[in-house]
Amino acid sequence: MLSGVDHDVPDGIGMARLAWTRLPTADGEEAGPSTSAAADYELLSAAAIESLDYEVIENYAYREEQAQRSKFWVPYYVMLKWLFSLLIGVGTGLAAIFINLAVENFSGWKYTATFAIIKHSYFVGFFVYTVFNLALVFSSVYIVTNFAPAAAGSGIPEIKGYLNGVDTPGILLLRTLVGKIFGSIGSVGGGLALGKEGPLVHTGACIASLLGQGGSAKYHLNSRWVRIFESDRDRRDLVTCGCAAGVAAAFRAPVGGVLFALEEVTSWWRSHLMWRVFFTSAVVAVVVRSAMNWCNSGKCGHFGAGGFIIWDISGGQEDYSYQELFPMAIIGVIGGLLGALFNQLTLYITKWRRTYLHKKGKRVQIFEACLISLVTSTISFVLPLLRKCSPCPQLETNSGIECPHPPGTDGNFVNFYCSKDREYNDLATIFFNTQDDAIRNLFSAKTFHEYSAQSLITFLVMFYSLAVVTFGTAVPAGQFVPGIMIGSTYGRLVGMFVVKFYKKLNIEEGTYALLGAASFLGGSMRMTVSLCVIMVEITNNLQLLPLIMLVLLVSKAVGDFFNEGLYEEQARLRGIPLLDSRPKQVMRNMTAKDACKNQKVVCLPRVSRIVDIVSVLRTNKHNGFPVVDRGQNGEPLVIGLILRSHLLVLLQAKVDFQNSPFPCGPGVLNRHNFSDFVKPASSKGKSIDDIHLTEDELGLYLDLAPFLNPSPYIVPEDMSLAKVYNLFRQLGLRHIFVVPRPSRVVGLITRKDLLLEEHSNNVMAELQSTSV
Numbered sequence: 001m002l003s004g005v006d007h008d009v010p011d012g013i014g015m016a017r018l019a020w021t022r023l024p025t026a027d028g029e030e031a032g033p034s035t036s037a038a039a040d041y042e043l044l045s046a047a048a049i050e051s052l053d054y055e056v057i058e059n060y061a062y063r064e065e066q067a068q069r070s071k072f073w074v075p076y077y078v079m080l081k082w083l084f085s086l087l088i089g090v091g092t093g094l095a096a097i098f099i100n101l102a103v104e105n106f107s108g109w110k111y112t113a114t115f116a117i118i119k120h121s122y123f124v125g126f127f128v129y130t131v132f133n134l135a136l137v138f139s140s141v142y143i144v145t146n147f148a149p150a151a152a153g154s155g156i157p158e159i160k161g162y163l164n165g166v167d168t169p170g171i172l173l174l175r176t177l178v179g180k181i182f183g184s185i186g187s188v189g190g191g192l193a194l195g196k197e198g199p200l201v202h203t204g205a206c207i208a209s210l211l212g213q214g215g216s217a218k219y220h221l222n223s224r225w226v227r228i229f230e231s232d233r234d235r236r237d238l239v240t241c242g243c244a245a246g247v248a249a250a251f252r253a254p255v256g257g258v259l260f261a262l263e264e265v266t267s268w269w270r271s272h273l274m275w276r277v278f279f280t281s282a283v284v285a286v287v288v289r290s291a292m293n294w295c296n297s298g299k300c301g302h303f304g305a306g307g308f309i310i311w312d313i314s315g316g317q318e319d320y321s322y323q324e325l326f327p328m329a330i331i332g333v334i335g336g337l338l339g340a341l342f343n344q345l346t347l348y349i350t351k352w353r354r355t356y357l358h359k360k361g362k363r364v365q366i367f368e369a370c371l372i373s374l375v376t377s378t379i380s381f382v383l384p385l386l387r388k389c390s391p392c393p394q395l396e397t398n399s400g401i402e403c404p405h406p407p408g409t410d411g412n413f414v415n416f417y418c419s420k421d422r423e424y425n426d427l428a429t430i431f432f433n434t435q436d437d438a439i440r441n442l443f444s445a446k447t448f449h450e451y452s453a454q455s456l457i458t459f460l461v462m463f464y465s466l467a468v469v470t471f472g473t474a475v476p477a478g479q480f481v482p483g484i485m486i487g488s489t490y491g492r493l494v495g496m497f498v499v500k501f502y503k504k505l506n507i508e509e510g511t512y513a514l515l516g517a518a519s520f521l522g523g524s525m526r527m528t529v530s531l532c533v534i535m536v537e538i539t540n541n542l543q544l545l546p547l548i549m550l551v552l553l554v555s556k557a558v559g560d561f562f563n564e565g566l567y568e569e570q571a572r573l574r575g576i577p578l579l580d581s582r583p584k585q586v587m588r589n590m591t592a593k594d595a596c597k598n599q600k601v602v603c604l605p606r607v608s609r610i611v612d613i614v615s616v617l618r619t620n621k622h623n624g625f626p627v628v629d630r631g632q633n634g635e636p637l638v639i640g641l642i643l644r645s646h647l648l649v650l651l652q653a654k655v656d657f658q659n660s661p662f663p664c665g666p667g668v669l670n671r672h673n674f675s676d677f678v679k680p681a682s683s684k685g686k687s688i689d690d691i692h693l694t695e696d697e698l699g700l701y702l703d704l705a706p707f708l709n710p711s712p713y714i715v716p717e718d719m720s721l722a723k724v725y726n727l728f729r730q731l732g733l734r735h736i737f738v739v740p741r742p743s744r745v746v747g748l749i750t751r752k753d754l755l756l757e758e759h760s761n762n763v764m765a766e767l768q769s770t771s772v
C-alpha cells in the first residue's frame with residue numbers, strides 16, 4: 001500500500017518516500033567517522049539526543065496490564081517508591097563518603113610526603129607533588145576517555161536536560177556511574193581547579209536510575225521484581241530524588257538539596273514528589289553524619305580529621321550594620337560580573353576545544369588534562385615560594401588553631417618555605433592545600449588579617465584562569481567549589497577594605513568571604529533560593545541569611561544582564577534542546593501550522609508491509625509516525641501514533657507478523673508485556689540495523705492498531721504556538737498532531753466532569769444503561 005504511490009490521507013499528511021539509503025539512525029549509529037570514545041560521544045550525543053516519553057501510551061499491552069493489577073498493586077507501588085527513596089539516599093550518601101574518603105586520603109598522603117621531602121629538598125618535593133597529581137589526573141582522564149565518556153564534566157546540564165524531557169545517550173549507565181566516582185577521585189585528588197559536588201549530583205541521578213530499572217540491563221544485573229518504575233515518568237521522579245541526594249551529600253545540606261532539585265534541575269514538580277525528595281535528602285544527611293562520626297575516631301586515615309564536608313564558621317560576625325550593606329551590594333555586582341565573564345569564557349573555550357582539540361581523539365584529551373595538571377601543580381607549588389612568610393599571630397588560648405600548622409596536616413597557617421618555625425605562608429595556606437581546607441581557611445573569621453591583599457589577588461587571578469581552562473577537560477568536574485574559592489577570595493579582599501574603612505565596626509573578613517562565594521555562584525549559576533540555603537547550611541550561620549539573599553539577588557540580576565546561566569549555556573552548547581518554562585514572545589503571533597509549514601508528514605497505514613516499515617525507519621530519523629486507516633466510507637482516518645522504539649520491538653520479536661493484508665480483528669492475542677516496550681534509561685536503544693529479517697519476513701504484514709497510542713494529543717492548526725508550547729511543556733509531551741479545524745464536537749468536558757466522586761453514581765448508571 002505504501003510503496004511508490006502517494007497515499008491518500010488527510011490534509012497535510014504526505015507519503016513516506018521509500019529508499020534503501022543508510023542515513024544516520026535515531027541512535028546516531030552512522031554519524032561521523034570514529035575517533036575516540038569521548039570525541040565520538042561529544043559528536044554523537046548532539047545528533048542522538050532524543051526526547052523521553054512521559055506520555056502514557058495506552059496501547060493494548062498497557063490496558064491489559066492495568067486490568068490485571070490486583071488491589072494490592074497501588075500500596076505496593078507506593079511502598080516501593082518510598083523504599084527506593086531510602087535506597088537512593090543511602091546509595092548516594094555512601095558514594096559521597098567513598099569519594100571524599102579517597103580524595104582526602106590521596107591528598108593527605110600527597111601533602112605528608114611532600115612536606116616530609118621538602119625538609120631536605122624543595123626540588124624533589126616539587127617533583128613528587130607534581131608526579132602524584134599527574135598520576136591521579138591521568139587515571140581520571142584515562143577512565144573517562146576509554147571507559148565512560150559521558151562521565152566528563154559535571155553532568156548537571158545533561159541531568160537538567162533529562163528532567164526537561166531530553167535523553168542524552170549514556171548519561172545514566174552503570175559505566176558512567178563508575179567512571180564518575182573514580183574519575184572524580186582522580187581529578188579532585190589530583191588538585192585540579194574543579195570540584196566533586198556537581199559530579200555527585202550526576203552520581204545520585206545514576207544511582208536512582210539504575211535502582212529504578214533494577215540494575216544494569218547490559219551487565220545482567222537486572223532483577224525483575226523491582227522493575228516497576230520502568231516508564232520515563234517514574235524514572236523522572238527517581239532521578240529528581242537522586243539529584244537532591246547528590247547536593248545533600250556534597251554539602252551535607254538536605255534542605256539545600258531539595259531546593260536545588262526544585263529550582264535548578266527539574267521542570268515538573270509535584271507536592272508528592274517534594275515529600276519523597278525531602279525524605280531522600282534527610283536519609284543522606286543521616287548516612288553522611290554516621291560515617292563522619294565513625295571516621296572521627298581515626299579509622300579512616302586522613303579523612304575525618306578536619307570534618308571536611310562542613311565549613312562551619314564558628315565565632316563569625318553575628319550582626320551587621322547598615323553601612324555594610326553598600327560594600328555587600330558591591331560584592332554582589334562583582335559576583336555578577338565575574339560570574340557572567342566565567343560563563344562567557346568557558347563557552348568560548350568549550351567551543352574552541354570541540355572544534356580543534358577533542359575531534360583529534362582521546363590521546364589529545366589525555367595530553368590536555370595532563371598538561372593542565374602540570375601547570376596547576378607548578379603554579380600552586382611555585383607561587384607560594386615567592387611569597388614572604390609572616391610571623392604567627394598571638395592567638396588566644398583555646399582558639400583551636402595552631403600556628404603554624406604541623407607539616408603534613410592541613411589547616412590554617414601552613415608553614416611552607418619559611419625561615420622560622422613560628423611563621424606561616426599565607427598564599428600556601430590557600431593554594432598549597434586541599435580545596436576544602438582552603439575554603440575553611442578563607443572563611444575563617446578571626447579578628448586579625450590572616451591574608452595579604454597581594455596573596456589574595458595572586459590567588460584570585462591564577463585560580464580564576466585555571467578554573468576557566470580546566471572547565472571542559474575530559475574529567476568529571478564540578479564548578480561549585482572553584483566558584484566558592486574564587487568568590488571567597490574577592491569577598492575577603494572587599495572585607496579587608498571595609499575593615500580599614502569602617503574602623504569602629506566589628507567586621508569579620510570571613511563573613512565577606514562567605515558573601516563573595518555566594519555572589520560568584522549566583523553570578524555564574526543564577527540560582528537564588530537553593531544557593532542561599534546551601535550557603536547557610538554549610539556554614540551553620542543563620543544570622544547571615546538576609547545578607548546572602550541580598551548578594552545573590554544582586555549578582556543574579558547583574559549576571560542575567562549579560563548572558564544565561566552556566567548550565568543553560570552548556571546545555572545549549574551540547575545540543576540539548578531545553579524548553580524554558582515560558583514560550584518566546586514571537587510565538588504569540590504564530591500558529592501551530594506555521595511551526596510545521598512545508599512538512600511532509602511520514603505516516604504508516606494501519607496494516608503495513610514489513611518491508612515498508614523497515615524502509616520508513618531507515619529513511620527517517622523520526623521517532624513517531626501517525627497511523628492511518630480507512631473509515632467506514634473509505635475516507636482516511638488517523639487512528640493514533642506509533643513510536644519507532646515500539647516498531648523496533650515488534651520487528652525484532654516477529655511474532656505479530658501476518659500473511660494477510662487485512663486488520664487482525666478484535667480477538668488479537670496478547671503476545672507482549674508492557675515492559676517489552678520499555679527502553680532502558682539513556683541507552684542507545686535498538687537500531688533498525690541490528691534487526692535481521694529474511695526475504696520472506698519482509699513480504700509479511702503487521703497490524704499496528706493494537707500497539708499504537710490511540711489518543712495522542714491533538715491541536716487545531718490555528719492554535720497559537722504559544723498555547724501549543726505551554727501544552728507541550730506542561731504535559732511533558734513528545735509529539736502533538738496538528739489537524740484542520742474539527743468539523744463537529746462530540747462533547748465538552750468541564751471541571752465538574754472531572755470530579756468523578758460527585759458524579760460517579762450518575763456516570764455508573766449511565767454506563768450500565770448503555771451496556772445493557
Ligand code: ATP
Nearest residue numbers: 049050051599600601602603621622623624625626
Ligand atoms: P524527538 O527527537 O524529540 O525524540 P522525533 O525524533 O520524533 O522526536 P524529530 O525527527 O527529531 O522528531 O523531528 C525533527 C523534525 O521532523 C521536526 O520538525 C518534526 O516536526 C518533524 N517530524 C517528526 N516526526 C515526523 C513525521 N512522522 N513526519 C514528518 N515530519 C516529522
Ligand code: MG
Nearest residue numbers: 050621622623
Ligand atoms: Mg529526533
